[in-house]
Amino acid sequence: MNDSFQKYYRAMQLELKLQAKAKSTVDNYLRALRRVNDLIASPLDQLKEEELKLYFSELVDTYSWSTVKMDRCALSFFYQYVLKREWKWLEIVRIPRVKSLPDILSQDETLLILSHLEKARYRTCLTAIYSMGLRISEGVRIQTGDICKDRMRLHVRNSKGYKDRLVPLPQVTYQMLRDYWVMHRNPLLLFPRYAGKSRSNSKTTLHMDKGGVQSAFKAALADSGLAKQVSVHSLRHSYATHLVEAGV
DSSP states (O other): OOHHHHHHHHHHHHHHHHTTOOHHHHHHHHHHHHHHHHHOOSOGGGOOHHHHHHHHHHHHHHSOHHHHHHHHHHHHHIIIIISOOOOOOGGGOOOOOOOOOOOOOOHHHHHHHHHTOOSHHHHHHHHHHHHHTOOHHHHHTOBGGGEETTTTEEEEOSOTTSOOEEEEOOHHHHHHHHHHHHHHOOSSBSSBOOBTTTTBOSSOOOBOOHHHHHHHHHHHHHHHTOOOOOOHHHHHHHHHHHHHHTTO
């Protein structure tokens, strides 16, 4: 990185932090800024309209629409909050609005996938995600203090948009969570990350990695023999569909 880019990169980091942007947004915006710097010869504060047109034209050919949209938003943010200039070229990229329906699993298909999860931590976490309609980030972050035993509710904290909510906690799921917790007795986390060669997770304050959960789900899906394009997030969609089907 040259000195000019480092200056703007740090300024971008600061502005994103001051606006309390989500970590995923920070990572995506900074990645976009690095990509622009790598592919356009002009300094970031001297970008020409023609260069941006060529940049986005290349981006459309080689990246997904979500990446194109992310880079456009990142540059808009950079101009507005770092350079303090008006962003004039939003019309360069016209993002098509494509609406696709996610694949939905039936209850039997969901149970079939869950039955092929060999490790207790993944089976328990994915069961919790499905039975309570959680996002994967919410599932791996469940803490012991989030469980309201008297009301059979789970307190989901700092969810999307930094909002909290209470969701019903099924008795079967509660028992699974308790049985798994007894295996490690971490005082804080339901799904702690294994630490060190000892594989101990009784004291760590780090929660289980999302990537491991996603890989376990993918392997279980393959073992189940189901020919569906689904992911961990599909469990959340399926949960909502099953509630509607049940008249809830």
